[in-house]
Amino acid sequence: MTEKIKAKIMDARKIKRALNRITMEILERNRDLDNVVIIGIRTRGIYLAQRIADIIKEIEKIEVPVGILDITLYRDDFSALHPQPVVKKTEINFPVENKDVVLVDDVLFTGRTVRAAMDSLIDLGRPKTIQLAVLIDRGHRELPIRADYVGKFLPTSRREIVKVHLKEIDGQDEVLITEPSEI
Amino acid sequence: MKILIKNGRVIDPSSGIDDTLDILIEKGKIVDIKAKIEDSQAKIIDATRLVVAPGFIDMHVHLREPGREDKETIETGSKAAAKGGFTTICCMPNTNPVNDNRGVTEYIISEAKRKAVVNVYPVAAISVGSAGKELTDMVDLRDAGAIAFSDDGEPVSDSNLMRRALEYSRLIDVPIIDHCEDKSLSQNGVMNEGFYSYLFGLTGIPPASEEIMVVRDLILAERTKAKLHIAHISTKGSVEFLKVAKEKGVRVSAEVTPHHLILTDSCLETYDTNLKVKPPLRSKSDVDALVDAMKNGLIDVIASDHAPHTEDEKNVEFDFAPFGINGLETAISLILDHFVNKGVISIQRCIELFSTNPASILGLKNKGKIQVGADADITILNLHKEIIVDKNKFQSKSKNTPFHGWRLRGAPVMTIVNGKIVWDER
Amino acid sequence: MAFNHKHLLGIKDLNKEDILTILDTAESFREISIREIKKVPTLRGKTIINLFYEPSTRTRSSFEIAAKRLSADIINFNSSVSSVAKGETLKDTVLNLEAMRPDAIIIRHPASGAPYFLTTFCKSSVINAGDGTHEHPTQALLDALTIRQMKGDFSKLKVVIAGDILHSRVAKSNIFLLTKMGAKVVLSGPPPLVPPEFKEFGVEIDYNFDNALKDADVVMMLRIQRERQGKNFFPSLREYRNLYSLTPEKMKNAKKDAIIMHPGPINRGIELSTDLADSSKSVILKQVENGIAVRMAILYLLLGGGGK
Numbered sequence: 024m025t026e027k028i029k030a031k032i033m034d035a036r037k038i039k040r041a042l043n044r045i046t047m048e049i050l051e052r053n054r055d056l057d058n059v060v061i062i063g064i065r066t067r068g069i070y071l072a073q074r075i076a077d078i079i080k081e082i083e084k085i086e087v088p089v090g091i092l093d094i095t096l097y098r099d100d101f102s103a104l105h106p107q108p109v110v111k112k113t114e115i116n117f118p119v120e121n122k123d124v125v126l127v128d129d130v131l132f133t134g135r136t137v138r139a140a141m142d143s144l145i146d147l148g149r150p151k152t153i154q155l156a157v158l159i160d161r162g163h164r165e166l167p168i169r170a171d172y173v174g175k176f177l178p179t180s181r182r183e184i185v186k187v188h189l190k191e192i193d194g195q196d197e198v199l200i201t202e203p204s205e206i
Numbered sequence: 207m208k209i210l211i212k213n214g215r216v217i218d219p220s221s222g223i224d225d226t227l228d229i230l231i232e233k234g235k236i237v238d239i240k241a242k243i244e245d246s247q248a249k250i251i252d253a254t255r256l257v258v259a260p261g262f263i264d265m266h267v268h269l270r271e272p273g274r275e276d277k278e279t280i281e282t283g284s285k286a287a288a289k290g291g292f293t294t295i296c297c298m299p300n301t302n303p304v305n306d307n308r309g310v311t312e313y314i315i316s317e318a319k320r321k322a323v324v325n326v327y328p329v330a331a332i333s334v335g336s337a338g339k340e341l342t343d344m345v346d347l348r349d350a351g352a353i354a355f356s357d358d359g360e361p362v363s364d365s366n367l368m369r370r371a372l373e374y375s376r377l378i379d380v381p382i383i384d385h386c387e388d389k390s391l392s393q394n395g396v397m398n399e400g401f402y403s404y405l406f407g408l409t410g411i412p413p414a415s416e417e418i419m420v421v422r423d424l425i426l427a428e429r430t431k432a433k434l435h436i437a438h439i440s441t442k443g444s445v446e447f448l449k450v451a452k453e454k455g456v457r458v459s460a461e462v463t464p465h466h467l468i469l470t471d472s473c474l475e476t477y478d479t480n481l482k483v484k485p486p487l488r489s490k491s492d493v494d495a496l497v498d499a500m501k502n503g504l505i506d507v508i509a510s511d512h513a514p515h516t517e518d519e520k521n522v523e524f525d526f527a528p529f530g531i532n533g534l535e536t537a538i539s540l541i542l543d544h545f546v547n548k549g550v551i552s553i554q555r556c557i558e559l560f561s562t563n564p565a566s567i568l569g570l571k572n573k574g575k576i577q578v579g580a581d582a583d584i585t586i587l588n589l590h591k592e593i594i595v596d597k598n599k600f601q602s603k604s605k606n607t608p609f610h611g612w613r614l615r616g617a618p619v620m621t622i623v624n625g626k627i628v629w630d631e632r
Numbered sequence: 633m634a635f636n637h638k639h640l641l642g643i644k645d646l647n648k649e650d651i652l653t654i655l656d657t658a659e660s661f662r663e664i665s666i667r668e669i670k671k672v673p674t675l676r677g678k679t680i681i682n683l684f685y686e687p688s689t690r691t692r693s694s695f696e697i698a699a700k701r702l703s704a705d706i707i708n709f710n711s712s713v714s715s716v717a718k719g720e721t722l723k724d725t726v727l728n729l730e731a732m733r734p735d736a737i738i739i740r741h742p743a744s745g746a747p748y749f750l751t752t753f754c755k756s757s758v759i760n761a762g763d764g765t766h767e768h769p770t771q772a773l774l775d776a777l778t779i780r781q782m783k784g785d786f787s788k789l790k791v792v793i794a795g796d797i798l799h800s801r802v803a804k805s806n807i808f809l810l811t812k813m814g815a816k817v818v819l820s821g822p823p824p825l826v827p828p829e830f831k832e833f834g835v836e837i838d839y840n841f842d843n844a845l846k847d848a849d850v851v852m853m854l855r856i857q858r859e860r861q862g863k864n865f866f867p868s869l870r871e872y873r874n875l876y877s878l879t880p881e882k883m884k885n886a887k888k889d890a891i892i893m894h895p896g897p898i899n900r901g902i903e904l905s906t907d908l909a910d911s912s913k914s915v916i917l918k919q920v921e922n923g924i925a926v927r928m929a930i931l932y933l934l935l936g937g938g939g940k
Binding site: 400401404405406407408409476477518521522523524525526 | 742763767804829
């Protein structure tokens with residue numbers, strides 16, 4: 024099976040604009056910025072989280088702590104995966120107790136990753152609030168979860184794949200819709 | 207009833223015969239051997255493309271009766287022998303009770319007479335209870351039917367006892383068979399000592415444990431001029447010392463088992479307890495030396511050391527399993543496949559190792575030969591028949607073989623004992 | 633990074649890539665043990681049996697804690713071979729335990745190869761927690777994790793393993809692992825306990841302990857089993873101590889920053905002087921700590937992937 028690109032949904036400029044807007048909404052909702060921490064979900068959430076923190080620093084001159092969450096150990100779909108996903112470290116070098124935590128991920132789909140991320144986060148302490156920021160919400164939720172901050176709502180079919188590419192690891196910023204095609 | 211074996215390739219190393227001949231058997235004896243025999247009353251056996259050999263003799267088997275009839279009996283062991291192509295077997299005395307007195311010897315002989323399908327000769331113990339302290343009544347035991355003496359299973363650890371046994375045996379001139387093992391060196395070892403014992407973490411039995419006793423026995427045999435037979439020789443060193451002794455004219459013979467000729471200590475990586483045997487499977491260089499010695503005549507005999515054990519006993523941790531391999535039903539095919547059909551030894555040499563030599567060592571004057579007047583013990587071989595070893599089809603009560611599933615070329619197809627067909631699988 | 637094994641029987645069966653996968657995974661798991669809530673739900677619903685036929689506190693509790701931190705259910709079944717010898721065979725015991733449908737059986741047994749024997753009839757994953765004088769793979773892996781944390785690249789290291797090599801499953805697994813990873817391994821100890829055939833494993837042997845220690849980066853001391861005394865593997869504890877005890881004096885032969893390891897339990901003042909055992913060179917407690925992460929990694933890699 025290979026994938027065929029169906030459409031390019033966002034380019035670098037559109038991604039930047041979306042992140043700016045998300046950041047503004049975060050600032051608006053969290054008046055006490057000292058209590059905010061941003062945690063990116065591996066892998067692409069990490070870079071989005073860092074970019075949001077950078078924008079905050081630009082605007083407010085405040086460094087918001089950024090952490091990395093690896094949710095492998097909290098997944099509910101082990102038996103469906105083979106071989107075992109590689110476990111990487113969770114790196115959150117600050118307490119989350121009583122914090123306003125903004126979880127950041129690239130795509131919100133079934134909601135299972137976010138569920139695992141929340142379980143994982145709660146094992147680290149008891150945040151005051153957990154908010155969710157995603158670049159793309161593509162629908163098809165399987166759990167009662169919704170995002171607080173969304174870059175773009177993107178109606179998709181289940182068959183389609185949403186690909187977020189970020190310069191930090193993929194060389195360029197773009198969001199694509201692809202579809203598996205038989206050969 | 208008369209039996210006429212027609213068109214077989216008759217090979218008898220004792221007389222140098224190797225020709226297509228007919229053999230007529232009557233009343234348990236070979237009565238005629240000619241190019242063409244006709245006899246309308248005889249049962250005809252067509253042996254075209256088959257090798258007709260003097261009956262094979264396995265001079266080292268454990269029949270477990272009396273005492274451990276759950277592992278094997280004289281009856282089942284003799285059936286295993288018949289299926290395996292042997293017409294004569296010698297059973298070791300490590301039964302319960304030990305065959306160290308006329309009562310046990312006579313029991314074995316009478317049981318064999320009633321139930322066994324091949325000739326069974328008991329080997330009696332050297333020492334009372336095989337305890338290594340006092341000699342048994344060797345002359346009385348010989349008179350009762352014992353064909354040789356051995357404490358097999360256990361070595362004769364006491365050198366003085368070995369000396370006296372050899373000296374005393376000169377009265378009857380039967381072989382003393384020793385299981386050569388210095389127990390202070392073998393201790394609680396379970397496999398050959400060396401690279402592989404360290405790799406597998408199993409306690410080693412050093413080759414020296416065997417060699418020291420071989421050398422001791424050779425020295426004593428030289429001094430006493432008695433007949434010594436070394437059981438299941440397994441190391442390169444033992445072979446070297448054997449060569450020296452034979453060159454000096456010591457009256458010594460030696461046997462090797464098929465498993466020691468074919469398997470090495472590296473096979474134990476599976477921890478298969480069916481490979482646990484004494485002496486242990488040795489290294490590649492030992493095996494090479496054994497094959498050479500078998501080829502060039504230094505080793506006289508192939509014996510199976512048939513040692514049946516129940517599956518329950520073997521289905522345990524390696525350290526806790528008993529030693530021994532079930533050998534009667536695989537020995538001949540293993541040798542035909544690995545050595546005769548691969549051109550390592552000739553079929554004549556193979557027959558010497560299995561028949562001519564053991565008969566002569568044991569003093570069985572009418573066996574080990576195809577001659578008019580000899581006992582009608584015949585082993586018929588098909589050198590081209592392919593078999594797959596299947597332990598579930600064993601006649602033996604036990605199934606402890608490491609060769610299950612092996613595909614082998616060459617097999618015994620008919621066994622005739624005292625003029626009676628006891629196995630036919632042509 | 634695929635780890636395609638159902639069982640962990642020995643280092644012998646692993647390749648370099650497998651070993652790195654385990655170490656990397658273990659490295660990720662270390663963080664969990666320093667959390668407030670030391671538990672993740674990864675192996676929720678999995679059942680593990682700790683089947684120990686030899687006394688052990690360290691390894692058994694290390695596996696137990698590792699399993700619990702991954703939310704697996706673990707039960708301990710302790711037995712001695714002597715009591716079992718009288719009654720049930722190992723096979724029957726394990727078949728009975730298997731009927732309770734565990735996902736893994738962790739076995740320690742005095743007979744080498746016992747874990748291999750289990751795999752001939754077991755459906756669950758079998759993990760070797762030490763078999764006879766054969767292997768103790770998780771110990772070697774936790775040692776490797778410790779060495780890598782302290783010293784980095786294995787291929788630049790000289791590791792000395794000293795003591796009763798012959799009977800040590802820890803030494804055996806470490807030899808297999810370290811030689812696979814490219815370290816230079818030197819064995820030392822009384823000749824009856826260090827057979828020359830060990831060279832065929834790709835190690836060097838130096839019976840002179842001072843020479844062996846020259847420029848060592850890692851010194852791994854083995855426990856001298858007191859029950860070997862009187863069996864003539866060495867004359868007396870006094871003579872053993874004189875020749876093979878690691879003292880500050882002897883340690884001067886090794887590199888300045890060399891570390892000292894010991895699988896425990898230590899015979900203080902016999903194979904290892906108390907000063908050294910408690911010194912900053914000693915990483916013995918770090919080994920114990922790493923044991924949890926390594927065993928979590930093993931359980932995760934064997935059981936986390938689902939049906940095999």
